[in-house]
Amino acid sequence: MRIFGFLGPNGAGKSTTIGVLCTLLRPSAGQVRVAGLDPTVDPDGVRRAIGIIFQDPSLDAQLTALENLAFHARVYHLPGEVWRPRAERLLRIVDLWDRRNDVVKTFSGDMKRRLEIARGLLHQPRVLFLDEPTIGLDPQTREHIWSYLEQLRAETGTTLFLTTHYMDEAERCDRIAIIDHGQIVALDTPDGLKSRVGGDVITLRTRDNARAAALIRERFALDTAHLDGTLRLEVTDGEAFIPRLVAGLDVPIETISLRRPSLDDVFIRLTGRAMRDEEVSGIDRMRAHMRARWRR
Amino acid sequence: MTSRTVAVEHRSPRAPGRVTAALDGIVTLWYRDLLRFFRDRSRIVGSFAQPLLYLFIFGSGLSASMGRLGGAGLSYVQFIFPGIVSMTVLFTAIFSAVSIIWDREFGFLKEILVAPIPRWSLAVGKALGRSTTAMLQGVLMLSFAPLVGVSLAPRLVLALLPLIFLTAFALSSLGLLVAARMRSLEGFQLVMNFLMMPIFFLSGALFPLNNLPGWLTVFTRLDPAAYGVDAIRHVTLPGAGPALGLTLFGHPMTPLTDALVVLAFGALMIALAVRAFQTQE
Numbered sequence: 331m332r333i334f335g336f337l338g339p340n341g342a343g344k345s346t347t348i349g350v351l352c353t354l355l356r357p358s359a360g361q362v363r364v365a366g367l368d369p370t371v372d373p374d375g376v377r378r379a380i381g382i383i384f385q386d387p388s389l390d391a392q393l394t395a396l397e398n399l400a401f402h403a404r405v406y407h408l409p410g411e412v413w414r415p416r417a418e419r420l421l422r423i424v425d426l427w428d429r430r431n432d433v434v435k436t437f438s439g440d441m442k443r444r445l446e447i448a449r450g451l452l453h454q455p456r457v458l459f460l461d462e463p464t465i466g467l468d469p470q471t472r473e474h475i476w477s478y479l480e481q482l483r484a485e486t487g488t489t490l491f492l493t494t495h496y497m498d499e500a501e502r503c504d505r506i507a508i509i510d511h512g513q514i515v516a517l518d519t520p521d522g523l524k525s526r527v528g529g530d531v532i533t534l535r536t537r538d539n540a541r542a543a544a545l546i547r548e549r550f551a552l553d554t555a556h557l558d559g560t561l562r563l564e565v566t567d568g569e570a571f572i573p574r575l576v577a578g579l580d581v582p583i584e585t586i587s588l589r590r591p592s593l594d595d596v597f598i599r600l601t602g603r604a605m606r607d608e609e610v611s612g613i614d615r616m617r618a619h620m621r622a623r624w625r626r
Numbered sequence: 627m628t629s630r631t632v633a634v635e636h637r638s639p640r641a642p643g644r645v646t647a648a649l650d651g652i653v654t655l656w657y658r659d660l661l662r663f664f665r666d667r668s669r670i671v672g673s674f675a676q677p678l679l680y681l682f683i684f685g686s687g688l689s690a691s692m693g694r695l696g697g698a699g700l701s702y703v704q705f706i707f708p709g710i711v712s713m714t715v716l717f718t719a720i721f722s723a724v725s726i727i728w729d730r731e732f733g734f735l736k737e738i739l740v741a742p743i744p745r746w747s748l749a750v751g752k753a754l755g756r757s758t759t760a761m762l763q764g765v766l767m768l769s770f771a772p773l774v775g776v777s778l779a780p781r782l783v784l785a786l787l788p789l790i791f792l793t794a795f796a797l798s799s800l801g802l803l804v805a806a807r808m809r810s811l812e813g814f815q816l817v818m819n820f821l822m823m824p825i826f827f828l829s830g831a832l833f834p835l836n837n838l839p840g841w842l843t844v845f846t847r848l849d850p851a852a853y854g855v856d857a858i859r860h861v862t863l864p865g866a867g868p869a870l871g872l873t874l875f876g877h878p879m880t881p882l883t884d885a886l887v888v889l890a891f892g893a894l895m896i897a898l899a900v901r902a903f904q905t906q907e
Binding site: 384387 | 641642646647650651653654657658661662665666732733734736737738739740741742743744
């Protein structure tokens, strides 16, 4: 396992879990092991074994890129002959070597994130936690960040522990856990999760959704889910089912679509909510913007 | 595929000893404050505005009608000069704790809190860093001495360094203690303004602390800054004489006894600040 995805609706307990794993919070119950160590017994051991990229930026904006890395190296007890060559290699990978002596204040959000990734890997952690690493960044930049992450992962062999609201990021994971109301409701590979959804997903909108749902239950013995003014149903052979469905409904159909199940479908099935890319990123982009404005 | 994973060197930093880990934390946080201090030159210059206003306008203004003070016949502006040096140190030190709130607000505190260093080294490193920068500002303030007719031998400046540092450390630790509990900048500023002005006015920076009404005498003796100001004044103005010096229960204080009181207060404050940081989050 190389990339572990940790998904869940807002308020499901993701940040709390990360807080416990990163030794920032004490668990109120249960047992935790990070890289084989118990954060409540050996917090410093866990701290040395992990790297963290927080949701919000955590760089010193008044220091240069290299000074931020130097600070990190010192508090992680790395001698100069160990961290300096590493810092150069990491900064070259994230394309910041030429800007190493510039004050972080002058960096864009994307550059700050890249610097944080380099910093998080400087002490060669066994697990790198990434809490919504690309939130508030535009799609191009997100792609950019991911190409760096993939490259670094190949070079360092570090496990990535990732929380995200983005479907495409979840798809990159080797294994995914979905948390809801503080409980893990699923733990599987993306394909394994998708196979839990029965075959294909049909989404339709009709003039009268309530009546259509009743008819579908009555005539095809299928359950439908209401979501944002559409009906969602799962069938085994979608292509063959659509003509039967259209013929069997007396309610006028406005739109109908068929697709392979996505992780979003799994997510909806398990938590009753969509991952809601747009809304979440909209709010968070605003928040990121506010923070940028208040930044020193 | 797997051979690659195995071949990659997978080494977390080795566990250092407790003392080494704490020292790494203290020195790194100390160094960071110095770096930031020297980077922000406009703030260094800006922080002199208020003390210089007090010294040259308030001080010179009152000098005209105050006559001569003490045995050596000091002018009022000369009398308050060490007080204004102390004021610079006091304000810088006590408000410097605001940087903890900034760090919390802008996430850098998290980077420190998840680092493998003990929490107490964070408080101590911060206090040392902030008192060093406050001391540097106090020393820069000393360079105005010739303008008010105070002559400072290099020997005296050397003697002042530890006294200024100690005063700065005690007040930085007080600031840290407050900041450890504060979540918002507004709250911190409110509490600090509430604390700082009484500490400043009662410290004897602006008037001698002798022959005061009884209640005021009590309050001034409870102000830790009063002992710092007294020590700094004794060294800066050797001719000031006992009439202008601080007394405690009828005994005149010396720079050494003053320093001991400040040290005791500083030790208590840093201990409380350390505890406050250890119990949070």
